Amino acid sequence: MIEAQGLTKRYGATVAVDNLSFEVKPGKVTGFLGPNGAGKSTTMRMILGLDTPTSGDVRIDGQRYRDLHQPLTKIGALLDAKWVHPNRSARAHLAWMAASNKLPKSSVDKALEMVGLTSVANKRAGAYSLGMSQRLGIAGALLGDPEVLLFDEPVNGLDPEGILWIRNFMHRLASEGRTVLVSSHLLSEMAQTAEELIVIGRGKLIAQSSTQEFVDRASGTTIKVRSPQLDQLAGVLNQQQLVTRIEDVDKQGKALFVEGDLTTDQIGEAAAAHGIVLHELTLQRGSLEQAFMQMTGDSVQYHAHDELAHVGDVRLDAPSNVEVVSGPKEDN
Numbered sequence: 001m002i003e004a005q006g007l008t009k010r011y012g013a014t015v016a017v018d019n020l021s022f023e024v025k026p027g028k029v030t031g032f033l034g035p036n037g038a039g040k041s042t043t044m045r046m047i048l049g050l051d052t053p054t055s056g057d058v059r060i061d062g063q064r065y066r067d068l069h070q071p072l073t074k075i076g077a078l079l080d081a082k083w084v085h086p087n088r089s090a091r092a093h094l095a096w097m098a099a100s101n102k103l104p105k106s107s108v109d110k111a112l113e114m115v116g117l118t119s120v121a122n123k124r125a126g127a128y129s130l131g132m133s134q135r136l137g138i139a140g141a142l143l144g145d146p147e148v149l150l151f152d153e154p155v156n157g158l159d160p161e162g163i164l165w166i167r168n169f170m171h172r173l174a175s176e177g178r179t180v181l182v183s184s185h186l187l188s189e190m191a192q193t194a195e196e197l198i199v200i201g202r203g204k205l206i207a208q209s210s211t212q213e214f215v216d217r218a219s220g221t222t223i224k225v226r227s228p229q230l231d232q233l234a235g236v237l238n239q240q241q242l243v244t245r246i247e248d249v250d251k252q253g254k255a256l257f258v259e260g261d262l263t264t265d266q267i268g269e270a271a272a273a274h275g276i277v278l279h280e281l282t283l284q285r286g287s288l289e290q291a292f293m294q295m296t297g298d299s300v301q302y303h304a305h306d307e308l309a310h311v312g313d314v315r316l317d318a319p320s321n322v323e324v325v326s327g328p329k330e331d332n
């Protein structure tokens with residue numbers, strides 16, 4: 001369990017993290033989402049004692065990181081998979097990490113096996129592909145068999161097979177009862193990986209809920225109906241104060257879309273009561289992309305506007321981030 005209370009970090013005039021409170025519970029993968037510059041990495045660094053909060057506090061199973069006796073046995077993290085010395089083998093790298101935390105040598109073999117690197121453990125890490133480097137980073141996080149794991153952008157740049165491996169591995173870690181917090185920009189990937197979400201914008205909490213609730217709350221649901229008597233059905237539903245619209249749908253002709261608090265059962269029954277034939281009745285949920293854009297739109301727009309106004313600022317990346325989070329093919 002990770003608990004943040006009023007966590008705040010200022011760098012001069014920049015408030016990177018602003019009075020942030022959240023809980024990350026065990027047994028689930030929790031996604032940590034936010035536009036570029038929202039404060040995700042700063043928060044992760046504060047959880048790991050790599051940055052000191054300006055105010056507030058964050059605890060791992062009730063303890064601050066700095067008070068942990070053997071940190072790797074409590075919390076493991078993958079922040080940057082490429083920080084390994086390129087001439088060192090995976091085994092030597094892990095052995096060095098294990099020794100620095102007074103962990104037994106057997107922990108190295110166990111971690112290598114968990115991530116499937118045993119057969120290449122003596123190769124230089126500099127010759128590893130990105131996917132193998134990520135696995136090595138994850139092996140480092142697992143060395144002390146910790147209950148809490150943090151992964152910062154673990155699937156960035158990976159091919160579909162690597163992404164699938166990481167997703168399944170995270171599910172496995174959570175099913176073992178561990179607390180798993182993972183940040184990512186790949187929203188369609190997050191929708192499949194994370195059961196819970198913490199969403200932040202400009203350092204502040206925007207939402208903490210299950211992924212499904214977040215999507216439903218932000219983007220709502222729509223019911224799609226196809227029928228040879230669409231106008232008649234629209235009339236019936238409009239009498240019930242429901243918002244309906246008829247649109248052309250590729251190859252299927254026209255369809256009626258119904259928004260509001262009605263279930264597919266109720267629409268089916270209303271149609272039957274008026275002798276209206278239905279060809280399709282489908283509940284359409286919004287996507288995490290839509291929900292994310294809806295909920296974080298203001299914070300992204302603010303950043304874009306704010307930073308374009310300060311052309312000397314190094315982070316002129318917010319406008320392009322808008323494309324990244326909404327792009328259809330971001331999960332390469």
Ligand SMILES: Nc1ncnc2c1ncn2[C@@H]1O[C@H](COP(=O)(O)OP(=O)(O)OP(=O)(O)O)[C@@H](O)[C@H]1O
Nearest residue numbers: 011014016034035036037038039040041042043315
């Ligand atoms: N060491 C630092 N000194 C000054 N400002 C910093 C420092 N680290 C982060 N910031 C600022 O704090 C804010 C939050 O940055 P952070 O890297 O935590 O965001 P993020 O959500 O991880 O972004 P990204 O998704 O782009 O990695 C940004 O405005 C950033 O410029």
